[in-house]
Amino acid sequence: MKPARIKWGLLGGGPGSLIGIVHRIAADMGDDYRLVGGVFSANHAVGIEFARNLELDPRRAYANVDALIAGESALPPEDRMRLVTIATPNYLHYEEAAKLVNAGFHVFCEKPVTTEAAQAENLARLVQAKGVIFAVAHRRKK
Numbered sequence: 001m002k003p004a005r006i007k008w009g010l011l012g013g014g015p016g017s018l019i020g021i022v023h024r025i026a027a028d029m030g031d032d033y034r035l036v037g038g039v040f041s042a043n044h045a046v047g048i049e050f051a052r053n054l055e056l057d058p059r060r061a062y063a064n065v066d067a068l069i070a071g072e073s074a075l076p077p078e079d080r081m082r083l084v085t086i087a088t089p090n091y092l093h094y095e096e097a098a099k100l101v102n103a104g105f106h107v108f109c110e111k112p113v114t115t116e117a118a119q120a121e122n123l124a125r126l127v128q129a130k131g132v133i134f135a136v137a138h139r140r141k142k
Helices: 016-029 045-051 067-073 088-102 119-128
Strands: 006-012 033-038 085-088 106-110 135-137
Touching: 006 016, 006 067, 016 033, 016 085, 033 045, 033 067, 067 088, 085 088, 088 106, 088 119
Parallel strands: 006 033, 006 085, 085 106, 106 135
Antiparallel strands: none
C-alpha cells in the first residue's frame, strides 16, 4: 500500500508565474505530494481565485506567510501542510523561510536561498536547531 501523499503548500507561484506551474507539475509527477494551499499572490483576492481554479479549498489560500502559519497551525496535525515551497521574489526568501522553519515546516526554497551570506548562515543554524528539512532548488554545474 502506497503511503498518503505529503500535504504541500506554495508561497508565490500564482497566476502568470512560470516557476509555480513547474513546481506543481513536478510535485504531481511522482504522485507523492498534494497541493493543499498557499499564498499564491500578494493580492489575496487573486490568490483565492487561483486556489478555486485549482479546486483547492479557498480557506487555505492565505493572505501572507503569517496567515498561512496561523491557519495551518490551527488544523489537526494530520491535516496540516508538511512542506512549503518558497517561489516568491528573492528578497523575500530569508524572512519567509525563517518564519516557516521557526514554525516547524519543512521548506523547499527556490534559489537563491537568501540575498546575503549572513542570512544564509543564520538560516542554517535555525534549520539545525528546529530539526526540519530544508532544500534549495539548484543544479550543480559540471
